[in-house]
Amino acid sequence: MEPDKRSNLHFDSKSVYLPPDEASKSINPPLFMSSSFQYDAEIYKQVVDGERKAVNIYGRCGNPTEYQFEEQMTLIEGADACLATASGMAAISVTLLGLLKAGDHIVCDWTTYSSTHEMLDHRLTDYAIQTTFVDTADPQAVREAVRPNTKVIYFETIANPTMKVAEISPLVEIARSNNIILVCDNTFASPYVMRPLEWGVDIVVESATKFIGGHSDAIGGAICMKSDQLPADYMEQLRWSTMVKLGSPLSPFNAWILLRGIQTLSVRLQRQCQTAAKLASYLEKHSKVKRVWYPGLKSHPQHKVAKQQMPDFGGMLTFEVDNEKDALKVLDNLKLCCFAASLGGVRTTTQIPASMAFLDVPEEQRLAMNIADGMIRISTGLEDAGDLMADFDAALGLI
Ligand SMILES: Cc1ncc(COP(=O)(O)O)c(C=O)c1O
Structure with missing residues (x-):
């Protein structure tokens, strides 16, 4: 079934369906345990001319099993594009380091996953990125925290571990009216319970290690995007500018395990x-x-x-x-x-x-x-x- 037809399916069908492998007709995805892919003169020319980007060159830049995981995540999050990462924290750090530079400001919720909080409180500030913590369930507090250099608002759809649920619509309104990118971590909810892109959030990060994988056997993450505030190819830009440089791709084996997890989500x-x-x-x-x-x-x-x-x-x-x-x-x-x-x-x-x-x-x-x-x-x-x-x-x- 073609991707555009698949996107019209209900969530349950989207999650279960995987296109058969073209070469073998296997109904389960093949696992490409390869860090390297063979060049020929034509591929060489495409790479040198900048025409061939992520596709099957070197494992840190991507791998076919990982692309299939990205395709499934794109479908189930209702996204336009997805980037698979080595972990949930890799998804969060690649997203934030891609969007922010020295002198920028981020408004984030006061209660987020501990490593996220520590990164926002220490690592980003080490790179001269300013952070303001607020209660994102209080839109007025978010509005008041916005500065001319605010580039990102960040929250968790269900906060770890306080279970706080911020109202998304006012956050979307604040972000849109100030040219700010709204990013949320949807790990506690999972795309079954909540699909924030459908509510106007620009970027969703997931620790696929949790409900998406579902069996406590693989670490992985995903960054999903649907945004008219970012270029259509922003996920590809992020892949090359940040994910590949930080060296944080998802392993092919974990992508394969996570693909199976999505089917029973x-x-x-x-x-x-x-x-x-x-x-x-x-x-x-x-x-x-x-x-x-x-x-x-x-x-x-x-x-x-x-x-x-x-x-x-x-x-x-x-x-x-x-x-x-x-x-x-x-x-x-x-x-x-x-x-x-x-x-x-x-x-x-x-x-x-x-x-x-x-x-x-x-x-x-x-x-x-x-x-x-x-x-x-x-x-x-x-x-x-x-x-x-x-x-x-x-x-x-x-x-
Ligand atoms: C809400 C939330 N986000 C992100 C992460 C990080 O995920 P990972 O351990 O896959 O890096 C966690 C981990 O517990 C989490 O609970």
Whole structure:
């Protein structure tokens, strides 16, 4: 089926369908484990004349398995183009280093993934890029933070780990009226739950390591673009100006694994959203739980915004017990759930953001982000919801 016909399919069909390999007619994509591709006189001339760019020259510039992953991501994000990267952090750093230069300013949300926050707070400022942190759920605060040299506004569609959901439309309006590129990280939501490009965001970054891959077995990332504020070939420009120079392409093997992950994204996420909603309601009623954050709960501060923007509320949730000691006791005594750093896989994983992902963020900043010592993050997997609740019940009973 041709790409233009595929883009008219529903999300489930887009994710599952892969064109058969032309040479072998294999219904699964071939895996090209090659760092180098053979030249002939014609290819040589095309390269020398600048007519042949990314296609099959050298693995750091791209690889056919990786291009196929880019094509699938383009389709499922509703994008015009995609660039595959070695990790989610590579997607974020390539995007920001491509868009920003010394003297530019970025407005970003106060609560983002810890490594993103640290990059915005330290690495970019080391290169004379100015950063202002605001609450992007407060459009007025974003408007007031914009300066003449602001080039980018950055936020997470569902923030890690506070589960904050910023309203996208006012951010699009602020960005458009000030010639600013609006970038968001959609990792917690995944393209099944949220497709920000359809709402007017210019660039979406994803850690494909999480829900897109879905099996905790491959690291990867993607940068997807649909923007009338950027040149149509901007992703190709970014490939050559930044991704190739930073040396951060996705490996062909991981591209192949991630392609398989995309095919089951819908069914996994449907189930994960259902289970997260059940766990959130269960935990909200539990006497040992101080508070639960899940966009699907009426008690969530941006529940109404989430309802407007998302067909479902995602597989991630957070809750709080009294202190870190109790949080550790609960996680250490879970038998079915896995106490682990990452998220988005078929196993339910749990972590203590304050002392794990956010360990290097100074305490006062972390508390200002609303990440309390006793906060527990859950990424729901595909286990039976009743079994998961029984697992939490037993562990919570020990504190
Ligand atoms: C929201 C978010 N964005 C980006 C990343 C970075 O992804 P990766 O580990 O694939 O570099 C993470 C990792 O946990 C994340 O949670």
